[in-house]
Amino acid sequence: MRWRRARRALTVTAVLGLVAGGAAVLVMWPQPRTAVPPAPGPGARALSAVETGTPAASADLTALIAERVRHLRAHPRDDESWAVLGAAYAERGTRTGDSADFPRAQRALESSLAARPEGNARALTASAQLALARQDPRAAAGQAERAVRIAPERWPGYPPLIDAYRGLGDDKAAGKALETLRGLRAPEVVVRFAAARLYRDRGWREDAAANLGDVVAAARSATEEADARRLLGELAAERGEPERALGWFDGALRVGPDRYEALAGRARALAALGRSGEAVRVYREAYAGRPVPEYALELGELHESLGAGREARERYDVVRERVRARDAHGVRGGLLLGTLDADHGDADAVGSAVSLLRDEAKARGASPVALDAYAWALFRAGEVSAADALYREVRQKGGRGALFAYHRAEVALSLGDPGSARRGFGEVLRVNPFVSPLVGVRVRGALAELGEPSPGGPEVTHGPAQPMTSPSPSPSPSPS
Structure with a gap:
């Protein structure tokens, strides 16, 4: 009996030892890890942005362009890759201010349409984006309308359609297209950006700011967040709040890889705050990185306000040079050039401005911006x-x-x-x-x-009130 009890004790001890050893082995042996997918590379990031119509960094777009060019050398009939290449060129030209990318975009999109002449909604959508980059909203509307007729359930066609209608001053059509976009389960960031731009046109700045604030919170990339912060800065500037605008622009500069639009906004805010020397320096930096004539015009007017007439005239000459260069790449420059000549030209230049802006007003339909510029030239x-x-x-x-x-x-x-x-x-x-x-x-x-005002009330100051012949239209209510 004593022997059996001893043997049983040895057996229990051995089993416990095996269990303990196994536990130690389990602790010491490296546990399998869940594989973490690698972060998308620059080309993949740009592809996602191009396909959703959201902002992409210029360096990522360059990587995507290089990838598609290599692919198309081996697959020259790939209509989808040609369309992606065209959209990437159009976006990069917009972000960098290099309008030489626009003819490249056009050639790529023509190749896509040649490879697939019918039903090519992707190429038509990219063609609308290119027309917007070239400041031709009427052409953009035509291409985007064709795209959504071909594929009405494909949501990427609607953001450029909304922006084209905005450029033509057709608020009703833009609002209807926005509601369609909402119903197509587009990414929330896409809808928020489109809504913010439309609400800003309507003067609903608080509603626009609320949508952009949601983009900042839900942004899927640094470029999306930076663009939303920059637009919030522009809204603050339009409300006459340069300090707040400066904060938004500085935030955009901290998070975004592309600096120059936010730098130009920062220069405007600095000028509004009376920090003119800093504003001149920042404007020059913005123009050096993104040489668009709009920045040269703003810098020229800042110089003129400071009494630096020679420097102002030099900047205005740069505006004319850049407008001519962009015109060679298919960019409509009549609105900007007409504005420059109306404000700063001699009598002959003002006469030319009237003609230019009359044409722009016709081309842009009911655009209040174009009509305002034409009326001012008159x-x-x-x-x-x-x-x-x-x-x-x-x-x-x-x-x-x-x-x-x-x-x-x-x-x-x-x-x-x-x-x-x-x-x-x-x-x-x-x-x-x-x-x-x-x-x-x-x-x-x-x-x-x-x-x-003179004493005596409004009838003395402004004359007797005139009877209204028809009721004024009520303003549209702000959406909740």
């Missing part, structure tokens, strides 16, 4: 009554903002209506007194010359 050419009539039309079509208020005030002052002029200049100061360095100086000078 005023600068001495056709004050025609300008006044056109401004009344522009106001009905949604013209708003500090620059629009300033233009209307100058027309009213020229027509001998000091009350309307005073209200218009005051609106500039309320909405955005920093709309541009030159406008701010002029508005304050004009209000000083006008002085305080």
